[in-house]
Amino acid sequence: MNGKKQAIRKAFETGxxxxxxxxxxxxRAFCIPGRRIKLHPDDxxxxxxxxxxxxxxxxxxxxxxENGPETPEYExxxxxxxxxxxxxxxxxxxxxxxxxxxxxxxxEYHAWPVYSKFFDNLGPLPHHIHHxxxxxxxxxLKGKPESYYFPEQLNNHGGHFPFTFFGLEPGTTKEQVxxxxxxxxxxxxxxxxxSKAYRLEPGTGWDVPxxxxxxxxxxxxxxxxxxxxxxxxxxxxxxxxxxxxxxLWKNTPQDKIGDFDYLLDVIxxxxxxxxxxxxxxxxxxxxxxxxxxxxxxxxIDQWIxxxxxxxxxxxxxxxxxxxxxxxxxxxxGFIMM
Numbered sequence: 001m002n003g004k005k006q007a008i009r010k011a012f013e014t015g016x017x018x019x020x021x022x023x024x025x026x027x028r029a030f031c032i033p034g035r036r037i038k039l040h041p042d043d044x045x046x047x048x049x050x051x052x053x054x055x056x057x058x059x060x061x062x063x064x065x066e067n068g069p070e071t072p073e074y075e076x077x078x079x080x081x082x083x084x085x086x087x088x089x090x091x092x093x094x095x096x097x098x099x100x101x102x103x104x105x106x107x108e109y110h111a112w113p114v115y116s117k118f119f120d121n122l123g124p125l126p127h128h129i130h131h132x133x134x135x136x137x138x139x140x141l142k143g144k145p146e147s148y149y150f151p152e153q154l155n156n157h158g159g160h161f162p163f164t165f166f167g168l169e170p171g172t173t174k175e176q177v178x179x180x181x182x183x184x185x186x187x188x189x190x191x192x193x194x195s196k197a198y199r200l201e202p203g204t205g206w207d208v209p210x211x212x213x214x215x216x217x218x219x220x221x222x223x224x225x226x227x228x229x230x231x232x233x234x235x236x237x238x239x240x241x242x243x244x245x246x247x248l249w250k251n252t253p254q255d256k257i258g259d260f261d262y263l264l265d266v267i268x269x270x271x272x273x274x275x276x277x278x279x280x281x282x283x284x285x286x287x288x289x290x291x292x293x294x295x296x297x298x299x300i301d302q303w304i305x306x307x308x309x310x311x312x313x314x315x316x317x318x319x320x321x322x323x324x325x326x327x328x329x330x331x332x333g334f335i336m337m
Contacts, residue, residue: 007084008092012100019100021078021333022086026056026065026117030233030243034120036154036220060333061115062090066229066250076229078115101331114311116224116333118154123239124161125216127191128231131251132210135266136230138253146225147283147305148216149205149313153337159218160239163197166206166214166281167272174264181234181260184248188237198278205283207307211268222304224311232266283307285315298322 011019025039029052033044037057044053051070058065058076065076079086089112098106105113130144168177172194180191192215200219208214213234233247249257256262274280285302287294294300298319305313318324 003084004087004091005095007082008080008087008095011080011082011087012092012096017100019089019092020081021060021089022081024058024061024076024078025054026058026076027052027054027067028056029067030241030247031055031125032122032239034122034157034159034218034220036156037118037120055120057118057120059116059118059335060089060112061117061227062088062093062112063115063227063229066231105330111227112331113227114224115227116222116313118220118222119216120154120220121216121218122159123218124163124165126233126238126243126247127165127195127213127215127235128233129213129266130208130210130228131230131232131266132268136210136228136251138256139230139251141230141251142226142228143210144226144228144230145210145308145310146208146223147205147308147311147313148208149222149283149304149315150200150202150219151222151337152202154220154222155202158200159220161218162200164200164206164215164217165192165195165197166208167196167212167274167277168194169196170273170275172273174269177267178260178264181248181263184234184236185245186236189235191235198282203285205305207281207283207305209268209271209308211266212271213267222313224305224313226310232263234263281307288314295319297324299324299326301326 027047031052033053033055035044039054058078061076061078063076065071067075074088078089080089080092093100093112101112133143136143176194180189183189195213200217215235230251232250232252233243236243252262283306285304286306288301288303300317302315304315305311316326
C-alpha cells in the first residue's frame, strides 16, 4: 500500500468513518462576492482580478469547477485533511469505495454522485439553465438537478437583489424566447421580461430541476446538487454587467453552436410554464420526526430540500446543553455553523 492510500485509511480510521475536508473555494469571473461565506476579507480576490472574486465554497465535492482554460486542476474538489497533508476527496472515494459511501450508493454510481455549495453574490446571477442528462451527455457530462436553501446564519444582509426569476410566464412562446436569444449580442436581451421574480426568504428554499430557467438572487444560498457543473447563460446583461456570448453556448455540442433552436430544446417547457410553479417548487422546512419527540430528545431535525428525486438536505439543530445521536440512511457531507 502506497503512502497516499495509507494516509487515507489512517484518516478514515482515526475519524471513525468521518473525513475532515478543507474548504474548497471557487471564483466566478462574472460575479461579485457577497462576503458572507466566512472567508478572510483580504482573500475574496486572492486568485487575481482576471479569475474573478471568490463567491462559492464547495462542500464534500469530487466535481471539477468548469471555469475556463485557466482553471487549476483541482478547483472545486474537496481535499481530505490527513496527517500527511491534503489529499483530493476523489482519491479517497476511489480508495475506500463502499466503505465510505455504503454499498447502495457505491454499487449504483461507483462515485460520490452529489455535492453541495454555498454561493454568495452581492447581486443577481444571469437567467441561465442546467442541461438534463440527455443534453449534457452530448458533451460528455451529467445533467444537473439542484435545490436551494437560504440559511439564516449566513444572511445578515440580503445583497442588492434578494429576488429570483424562475421559469417563464404562462403564455410565453418559443418565438419570444428565440428572439431574446438571437438578441444576446445586442446589449440587454431582456429575457427576464418573459419571467417572474419571487422574493427570497431566509429559512426557505426552492427545487430547480434541469431545464428550468432561473436567475438566482442575492441571498447567500446553500445548494445541494448532482455532481456536475453544466450550464448555459441565456441572459446577456445582469446588474449592469455584460455576459460573454461564450457562456450562451457553454456545454453546447460543437455542431450545434449558432443553432438557437438547440438552445430552445434544452428548455423544459412544461416545467418553465407551470402555472403552479410555487406550489410545486417552493419548500419550507419539514420536521423529520414529531416535533415534541425531537425536542424531548434534545434536537430538531428538519428536511430543507426534499422535492428533488436526485438530491436532498437536512438541517439539524442540537438544543442548548443537549447531546443527540442521529441515524441517517446514507453517506453525506456535513457542515456545522
